Amino acid sequence: MAPSAAAATGGTARPTVSRVSTGSGSGSDDEVVASTTVTTTILSSADAAQRELGEYTAKAGGEKTTTTTVTHVGTKGLSHEVGKGGLVTLRPSQSSRAKRSGRKIRALVSFVPRESAFDRFHPHSSTDPFRGFYVLFWIALFILMLNTSYTSWASTGQVISMTFATLFSRDAWVLLLSDATLCASTFICVPFALVLKRGWVSYWPTLIWAQHAWQAALLFSVIRWTQYRDWPWVQSGFLTLHTLSMMMKIHSYMAVNGAMADNYHRMRRLEVQLEERVAEISDDKDAKLGAGQLVSDSAWAAAVRKALEAEQGEAVEHSKDWSRRDVQRGSNQLRHRTNTAHRRAAVLTDKEKPAATTEASAAGKEAKAGHHDGETTVRDPHPLASHPDSVVAQLARSIEELREELLSAGPNEKGEHVSWPQNVTYANFFDYLCCPTLVYELTYPRVKNIRPSYLLEKALAGVGTFCVIYVITEHWIMPHQPGPDTPIIQTFLQLAVPMMVNYLLIFFVMFECALAFAGEATRFADREFYLDWWNSRSMDEFSRKWNKPVHSFLLRHVYAHSITAGASKKVAMLYTFLLSSLLHELVMAIVSGKIRGYLFALQMAQIPLIAISQIPWVKRNPTVGNMSFWVGLFIGFPMLNIGYILF
Structure with missing residues (x-):
């Protein structure tokens, strides 16, 4: 809620703000938490108005008083300030829900043009001292695939078996149709944002619960559909993982637009x-x-004019010498109000309309573009931010802060900053769905052109690597699946190396081929989808580096939101690990058809392992930490396979 105030000057008393918001369909200025009614008693004497609120007790037969009752909706407490001339300003305490939608949370995840570590266009790729080993790695894999295929042909007469292919070819058209339906259903987010734009319903606390209910219903429907179709683990796992990715995308889209909508309508009320x-x-x-x-x-x-005089620290003569250009700059260029030209045109004469509309239009363009200086954008402050009236100045500064929160973090392709709700379109949402990110922003950095040769390179690399994965799975993993009488140690030794190689290749296909292909097709410039996770010394470092899109989502929408809601950093980290572990276990339960909790337990076991990695001796020996990390991966993959199959 905007500041409300009361003032007593001389022998009279009057409220300084005549309009007090009591809530509406678009929500109160701060999210509704509780209601507080404050009764302010103002004496006709000037010195009495200087007293702190709530400490005055009227004397029997004393001075004549004026009582003003101000009801503040959506706050748990109030603060007050006594200024010059007896000005008393009441401010509702900002709720944590209001704080969580600021730019600080959005700034946790930034997008800048950069290449992935293994991309051959990376600036350090040509000077990497280990680039020859990468070439050797692929040559060795190619020879292994040829050797395996030749052995299979010599023994069975087939270069490659189609046993594994049946796991994802069966009912393939229904799977593709189901996935297309899933993607189409996400476009409900746009009407959701349009409702917020019109102010019919506030995001918090109304629509956020509808959002969570819809996401839960979507996930439940997909799970039931996979069970009804009785798909193999490859197909059910693919649709479940894609559903979780879409849920993260739509959650980020709704959360960002919802917070901006609440700020937008709050700004309009303050205006x-x-x-x-x-x-x-x-x-x-x-x-x-x-x-x-x-x-x-x-x-x-x-x-x-008064604000400019106060800012300059000197009186400006109100005469014919006053510069018309400065007046226009102060009253038009800096007047950041919505639909200014339309409001002014409604009350001007026909003779004045063209000039006023032209001035407002030019001011809007300049305010939108700002003043660019390299990568820094400096925008003019609100024209009344320095007004001598403290209520006007405070309202103007609050409007300016909200206006900044509604701007995109970076410029678009035209070099302009996008302001909410300009982004609420179907085209913008479709572009976001195609971009290889799970975190929504109004604008992303873009490359200038799409390189067809680059797309062909990533497509061929993805197909070729998938063929290697297929051969390894067909000949080195599926024949060694454990049975009831198979010794566990034997199965472990047979599966450890091929499963680790498959893990590396799947990582390459996903992050260096598929996401890079999508990034080039959408001209998405930030290709840093992973960091050097292979150098990790602990599991928390690995979780931060190996999958940056998911990590960015969890950082902004789980970890940071938990902290702004009042949780400590340790509790927020626990919430983040708990959610991640539950989702991993959900995927394994759908793939295996069993609820065992093995993967959940291993995920949560990372918390004590993180504590061990913080021991000074371990921190001083990074090789020990890195070795422990790799040993954990080598043991984890085959043991999970054995656990979910046998037990």
């Missing part, structure tokens, strides 16, 4: 209060105009 306050303190008797425009242009220009 109304600011105009009412300017009209109230204006010397112009005709300052108030009505619902179409709350304050006249002359009163607004006078308020801007």
